[in-house]
Amino acid sequence: MKRSDKIYKYVLEKTSHFTRQDLEENRGITASDVEQALNIQRANASRDLNQLVREGLVIKGRGRPVCYIANLTTDLAELSSSNELEEVSKINKKLDVFDTLIGGNQSLKLPIEQAKAAILYPPNGLNCLITGATGSGKSFFAKAMFEYAKENQVIDDEKKLVVFNCADYAHNSELLMSHLFGYVEGAFTGANKNKDGLIQEANESMLFLDEIHRLPPEGQEMIFYFMDHGLYNRLGETLKNQKANVRIICATTEDPSSALLNTFVRRIPINIKLPSFEERTPREKVDLAVQMFGIEAQRIGKNISLTSDVMKSLIGSVTFGNVGQLKSNVQLICARSFLNNVENNELSIDLEQLPLEVKRGLSEIANNRQLSAELTQLLSANMIISPNSEVINSPLVDTYDLPYDLYEVIGEKTKMLQGVGVSHEKIKETIMSEINMHLSSFYQNHGLIPESSDHLVELVDPELVELTKEIHQIASTELEYPFQINFIYALSLHISAYLRRASEGQEGETLESNDGIRELVTKHPKEYQVALTIRELIANKYQMTLPSDEIDYLTLLIVSLKENYHGGKIGIIVAAHGDSTASSMVQVAKQLFGNHNIAAVDMPLDMAPKKAYQKIIEVASTIQYSSGLILLVDMGSLLTFGEELSEELNVQVKTLDMVTTSLVLETARKTDLLDTDLESLYQALLRFNGYGQKPAEQRVNNIQRTSDKLGPTSKAIIAICASGKGAAERMKALILENLEDVETQNLSVIPISVLNMKERIKEIQKEYQLLAITGIVDPKINVPFYSLDALLTGKAIHSIRELLVNDTLTNENQPLTKEQTQQLCLDYLSDYYTFINPHKVLPIFWDFTEKVCEKILRQPVTEYLSFINVISHLAGTLERGIRNEFLSVDDTLLSEAKETKLFQIIEFEVKEIEQTFNVVISEEEVFYIFENIKNTLSIELETL
Numbered sequence: 001m002k003r004s005d006k007i008y009k010y011v012l013e014k015t016s017h018f019t020r021q022d023l024e025e026n027r028g029i030t031a032s033d034v035e036q037a038l039n040i041q042r043a044n045a046s047r048d049l050n051q052l053v054r055e056g057l058v059i060k061g062r063g064r065p066v067c068y069i070a071n072l073t074t075d076l077a078e079l080s081s082s083n084e085l086e087e088v089s090k091i092n093k094k095l096d097v098f099d100t101l102i103g104g105n106q107s108l109k110l111p112i113e114q115a116k117a118a119i120l121y122p123p124n125g126l127n128c129l130i131t132g133a134t135g136s137g138k139s140f141f142a143k144a145m146f147e148y149a150k151e152n153q154v155i156d157d158e159k160k161l162v163v164f165n166c167a168d169y170a171h172n173s174e175l176l177m178s179h180l181f182g183y184v185e186g187a188f189t190g191a192n193k194n195k196d197g198l199i200q201e202a203n204e205s206m207l208f209l210d211e212i213h214r215l216p217p218e219g220q221e222m223i224f225y226f227m228d229h230g231l232y233n234r235l236g237e238t239l240k241n242q243k244a245n246v247r248i249i250c251a252t253t254e255d256p257s258s259a260l261l262n263t264f265v266r267r268i269p270i271n272i273k274l275p276s277f278e279e280r281t282p283r284e285k286v287d288l289a290v291q292m293f294g295i296e297a298q299r300i301g302k303n304i305s306l307t308s309d310v311m312k313s314l315i316g317s318v319t320f321g322n323v324g325q326l327k328s329n330v331q332l333i334c335a336r337s338f339l340n341n342v343e344n345n346e347l348s349i350d351l352e353q354l355p356l357e358v359k360r361g362l363s364e365i366a367n368n369r370q371l372s373a374e375l376t377q378l379l380s381a382n383m384i385i386s387p388n389s390e391v392i393n394s395p396l397v398d399t400y401d402l403p404y405d406l407y408e409v410i411g412e413k414t415k416m417l418q419g420v421g422v423s424h425e426k427i428k429e430t431i432m433s434e435i436n437m438h439l440s441s442f443y444q445n446h447g448l449i450p451e452s453s454d455h456l457v458e459l460v461d462p463e464l465v466e467l468t469k470e471i472h473q474i475a476s477t478e479l480e481y482p483f484q485i486n487f488i489y490a491l492s493l494h495i496s497a498y499l500r501r502a503s504e505g506q507e508g509e510t511l512e513s514n515d516g517i518r519e520l521v522t523k524h525p526k527e528y529q530v531a532l533t534i535r536e537l538i539a540n541k542y543q544m545t546l547p548s549d550e551i552d553y554l555t556l557l558i559v560s561l562k563e564n565y566h567g568g569k570i571g572i573i574v575a576a577h578g579d580s581t582a583s584s585m586v587q588v589a590k591q592l593f594g595n596h597n598i599a600a601v602d603m604p605l606d607m608a609p610k611k612a613y614q615k616i617i618e619v620a621s622t623i624q625y626s627s628g629l630i631l632l633v634d635m636g637s638l639l640t641f642g643e644e645l646s647e648e649l650n651v652q653v654k655t656l657d658m659v660t661t662s663l664v665l666e667t668a669r670k671t672d673l674l675d676t677d678l679e680s681l682y683q684a685l686l687r688f689n690g691y692g693q694k695p696a697e698q699r700v701n702n703i704q705r706t707s708d709k710l711g712p713t714s715k716a717i718i719a720i721c722a723s724g725k726g727a728a729e730r731m732k733a734l735i736l737e738n739l740e741d742v743e744t745q746n747l748s749v750i751p752i753s754v755l756n757m758k759e760r761i762k763e764i765q766k767e768y769q770l771l772a773i774t775g776i777v778d779p780k781i782n783v784p785f786y787s788l789d790a791l792l793t794g795k796a797i798h799s800i801r802e803l804l805v806n807d808t809l810t811n812e813n814q815p816l817t818k819e820q821t822q823q824l825c826l827d828y829l830s831d832y833y834t835f836i837n838p839h840k841v842l843p844i845f846w847d848f849t850e851k852v853c854e855k856i857l858r859q860p861v862t863e864y865l866s867f868i869n870v871i872s873h874l875a876g877t878l879e880r881g882i883r884n885e886f887l888s889v890d891d892t893l894l895s896e897a898k899e900t901k902l903f904q905i906i907e908f909e910v911k912e913i914e915q916t917f918n919v920v921i922s923e924e925e926v927f928y929i930f931e932n933i934k935n936t937l938s939i940e941l942e943t944l
Helices: 003-015 018-023 029-037 042-054 083-094 110-121 137-151 173-181 217-229 281-300 308-316 322-340 356-368 368-379 406-419 424-445 454-458 464-476 484-505 515-522 525-542 548-562 581-593 609-620 636-640 640-648 660-672 680-688 725-735 759-765 788-793 795-804 817-833 839-857 865-883 890-899 901-917 923-934
Strands: 058-060 068-070 128-131 162-165 205-210 246-252 270-273 303-307 348-349 382-385 571-577 598-603 629-634 654-655 715-721 749-754 769-775 785-787
Touching: 003 029, 003 042, 003 382, 018 785, 029 042, 042 058, 042 068, 042 464, 042 629, 068 308, 110 270, 128 137, 137 205, 137 246, 173 515, 217 246, 217 464, 281 308, 281 322, 281 368, 281 382, 303 308, 308 322, 308 356, 308 368, 308 454, 308 640, 322 348, 322 356, 348 817, 356 368, 406 865, 406 901, 424 571, 464 484, 464 525, 484 525, 484 548, 484 660, 515 525, 515 548, 525 548, 525 839, 571 581, 571 609, 571 660, 571 749, 581 660, 581 839, 598 609, 609 640, 629 636, 629 660, 629 680, 636 640, 640 654, 640 865, 654 680, 654 923, 715 725, 715 759, 725 749, 725 788, 749 759, 759 769, 769 788, 769 795, 785 788, 785 795, 788 795, 788 865, 817 839, 817 865, 839 865, 839 901, 865 923, 890 901, 901 923
Parallel strands: 128 246, 128 270, 162 205, 205 246, 303 348, 571 598, 571 629, 629 654, 715 749, 715 769, 769 785
Antiparallel strands: 058 068, 303 382
């Protein structure tokens, strides 16, 4: 018997005596009942129940949770009235995808009718344009149209909806056109063969062009020619001899009459306008929120209980992002609640748990008496929302659904951190920070973050933000110009950076690249007067008088903001290790300034440097950089790309390391609002120390960047660890922290891996005077070497300090006792690792190291200094596991290592670490532990 037959038999047995009235009162069989009775997964049960509804064997209710009863009204003649017959006919009619949309009979009724007409209009349907505000569901509606076309055999089942966001390449029209229409061999540099575009991919199907207003005029002309004739030409072709049959759906947030060519708009007969969230009925707003909570409950596998005030707050909090913002807020509060209720069977959400920005929604509702009264009628004081598998298993994948299981991430990370002894409060703080970062980054990518200056207080002093708002009002009034929110961003960040420099005795902004600055000030007397007003406000607030150059600079900034100048001549690429580190920083910059000259490259830890380099080349083609390119990176191999990029892209490249969000913002601000040259920008950024007013620890900006050719006077210390990442970076920090009292202007500390150690050292020696080497292995060259234990005891620092001041070298190594070595390890782990409890991990790591050393050396251990290397590396291994970060290794090297006895010993002994801390240590991580121990004990590979 098929699964669906079993389900139908069960529904028939349980509901044969049920009536239509029972169903209206929400009595019947649920997908959860089927799951428990027949041991069928809820998702499958829901899918089969809905199929039975479509076949007319089962009737479906409209309440929550959704109930089903058997349809026993097969003998329609026995029905008591024609009205009842009509009602049953409606219930049993074949459902289509639009029936699942909330508001189908109200706010979405007209859009759905238009969409159906566009799809079914003979012979090939009608092209249409979907308009609506950000987050109103344009992409979601387009997918519904595509599913409807397939349901009605207008498009074959095996076809896919082809989606193209015109904004992705809006500032590189050639690349945009090649993606859309394809290209022929030789059309541009790198076009080595003919390639079809998305138009051809969508042949006999549907093409969805999102943000169509970002398509350049020539692109719009090619599209409307294609609409008229079904013909187009690929990039590099002169004749329109390519054919395709494509239904086109466009979408835009803009007014079509002003954002699109009139000739283009005239060729789209149907304009579907989707309602904003504000235009939705109260019933729809509640249903949307309930549906979204049902989706989250399904993902978590738990009921969610909440109060009517929580629901009102959520509905009232939707002020800018429509349905997309509602979903963002639902996911945020569910994630927060899940973190607090990991062990509970139900998520309980009350008003106190809501973030401040959501709580404010309750007062918004209170100010709207009519809406408040209607919501009170619709909502019960306390609600329990059960998992809703029907929506989550819909063929319509929501644009605003996260691309990963957030709750699984929270659960696994919580267990991981508990396993290594992290306190409950620290776990909540850490994971909540990640939740906010992931959701913020994701929804920024979808344009769902409001234009608000509230979060500026994370970067600059709140009082300065208020002062800048006052300046914004004055400038808007005096200049009779409606300055946008980026005025507050730009002025706040600029004034904050100036105050920081002034407090540290540094000079102001450099204006060498603008020889006509005085001429510009003369031409803009009103803007200059506003700058003078700013000087007075700052003098009163901070007892500080701005110099005349700074007044000129403020004038230039105001003119740039008023004329909406966008530099874009210098390109910015932010590249950093991690899955979304660079993207998150770039997204903040785009949100604040709307830059089009900036791009991000995320480099997961298992990504090879060569691939990262290729990604940088690819994203460079999406931005403008006619006056140069600045590369903002965090560490490692990314530091070495500058010279090669310069040659390949034929443009001057400057590289800055230790990238932070503040540095990205400052770079974006300077390139977006001011016309400057690359060298002046680079020098200004070298002096940049953040936006805070109080002097903080200086960026290590006195260390020369490796992308520049340095003279022979530049000195370097090399830090060697197994991977060239965690441990070596911490050695670098340890050295620099302990040399603060010594002149280190020409000193660089360079972390490297043992795997390419000799080649890397040769490269470094070409550019630097190599002062010393520290780490897990002595490369045996004519340079002083200090082991990690010498570094931790301070003896190496003492010797390095003497080298820097040209005194005699001393390198004494006195043996340490076991207790002294363990204390050094505890101190080191406490200072340089975030997510591990040193007192809990040290005994396990010590026992592991001792066992491995005794097995491979075949004698008891009496000298413990070597343990420091191994234990520090194991801490990095564990922390990478907690962070879900991974290392990679060459397959050949891994295969060779796996044949050795040492690798096999480590692989066996590491199981205790895995079991104790509930982590999986990969073969790649075992390889680096192997390399660490092999080099620490100076064992030749041939002897293993």
